Amino acid sequence: MFRTPFHAFHRQLGAKMVDFSGWEMPLLYEGIIPEHRQVRQAVGVFDVSHMGEFRIRGAGAEAFLERMVTNRVSGMADGQALYTALCYEHGGTVDDLILYRQGAGDYLMVVNASNIEKDFSWLKDHLADGTWADVELKDISQETALLAVQGPRAPELVGRLAGTPVDDIAYYHFRRGRLGGAEALIARLGYTGEDGYELMFPAAAAGEVWERMQATGSDLGLRPVGLGARDTLRFEAGFCLYGHELTENVTPLEAGIGFAVKLDKGDFVGGEALRRLKAAGPPRQLVGVAMEGSRIPRQGCAVRRDGDPIGEVTSGMYSPTLEGAYALALVSRGATRPADRIEVTIRDQGFPARIVDKPFYRRQR
Numbered sequence: 001m002f003r004t005p006f007h008a009f010h011r012q013l014g015a016k017m018v019d020f021s022g023w024e025m026p027l028l029y030e031g032i033i034p035e036h037r038q039v040r041q042a043v044g045v046f047d048v049s050h051m052g053e054f055r056i057r058g059a060g061a062e063a064f065l066e067r068m069v070t071n072r073v074s075g076m077a078d079g080q081a082l083y084t085a086l087c088y089e090h091g092g093t094v095d096d097l098i099l100y101r102q103g104a105g106d107y108l109m110v111v112n113a114s115n116i117e118k119d120f121s122w123l124k125d126h127l128a129d130g131t132w133a134d135v136e137l138k139d140i141s142q143e144t145a146l147l148a149v150q151g152p153r154a155p156e157l158v159g160r161l162a163g164t165p166v167d168d169i170a171y172y173h174f175r176r177g178r179l180g181g182a183e184a185l186i187a188r189l190g191y192t193g194e195d196g197y198e199l200m201f202p203a204a205a206a207g208e209v210w211e212r213m214q215a216t217g218s219d220l221g222l223r224p225v226g227l228g229a230r231d232t233l234r235f236e237a238g239f240c241l242y243g244h245e246l247t248e249n250v251t252p253l254e255a256g257i258g259f260a261v262k263l264d265k266g267d268f269v270g271g272e273a274l275r276r277l278k279a280a281g282p283p284r285q286l287v288g289v290a291m292e293g294s295r296i297p298r299q300g301c302a303v304r305r306d307g308d309p310i311g312e313v314t315s316g317m318y319s320p321t322l323e324g325a326y327a328l329a330l331v332s333r334g335a336t337r338p339a340d341r342i343e344v345t346i347r348d349q350g351f352p353a354r355i356v357d358k359p360f361y362r363r364q365r
Contacts, residue, residue: 036321055138086123096246144202171189184199292351
């Protein structure tokens with residue numbers, strides 16, 4: 001298995017390590033629920049160095065990316081980040097990702113760990129048609145470290161690390177700075193529903209940054225957080241997880257991320273199919289589900305209304321914030337409305353539930 005540059009620290013802290021898409025990663029340290037609450041109440045740090053990073057440069061980089069992703073690249077300013085997706089020609093999702101514009105013709109793309117090879121091949125194959133000879137695509141994942149610092153005290157902690165206030169960085173924007181001796185990209189965004197930052201810097205500086213962060217954040221209650229709480233946090237905030245809410249057979253329009261699809265821009269891969277889908281009305285929609293008991297549904301559990309199958313669960317788990325069992329489900333469009341009673345099948349037995357608004361959690365700003 002691959003290991004991130006923070007692996008030794010996870011071992012020293014007694015983390016429970018698991019195989020995640022070929023990476024040995026910390027599932028938890030003290031427990032999913034206390035780590036989840038740590039982020040909601042104070043600040044936590046996640047090692048997300050298993051994510052993939054690609055650098056895309058050249059005079060044609062903007063035009064190439066405009067062709068490849070669903071969101072509009074041409075309007076990006078230097079220092080801006082963009083949530084978007086790669087799609088197949090039929091409209092299904094290759095991956096969802098974050099794009100950073102560092103300057104004219106200079107972009108960084110951060111992709112999901114499980115899709116690094118697939119995404120790189122997808123981009124490389126489209127570059128090979130001869131149209132984009134002036135575009136350079138490079139996988140810099142192995143030389144890059146990535147930490148996510150999330151929670152209401154994240155601005156204070158990252159400001160201390162950077163030696164300068166960072167609360168003036170707008171949401172989905174970034175700037176270059178230093179974390180001790182390491183040059184870093186400091187971006188204000190995250191995957192938890194809380195305020196926070198993602199810090200990208202050379203993997204060679206991982207030890208220095210980690211130790212500096214622990215020393216700097218001790219009085220703020222900083223704790224490391226594993227993949228378990230990362231999943232419960234993103235779930236409560238209604239964020240998609242590739243392989244669950246998004247797959248090659250689920251379009252961004254069905255998964256509720258239509259805001260990241262600009263159908264009025266020029267031609268892009270999957271655009272024609274998505275325009276047809278939008279015009280006809282997507283056949284499915286992602287909805288929130290609250291179980292009426294304590295049973296937790298899992299991906300693939302059938303959802304029924306009045307005995308008729310209407311879809312299935314994409315993610316289901318216990319919500320530490322709401323203290324109950326919840327699910328995200330992909331169901332036939334128009335089959336339900338908020339507060340409707342439904343039934344979720346768990347191990348061949350039906351359990352009562354109701355449709356609720358999503359996200360399940362929204363922080364007080």
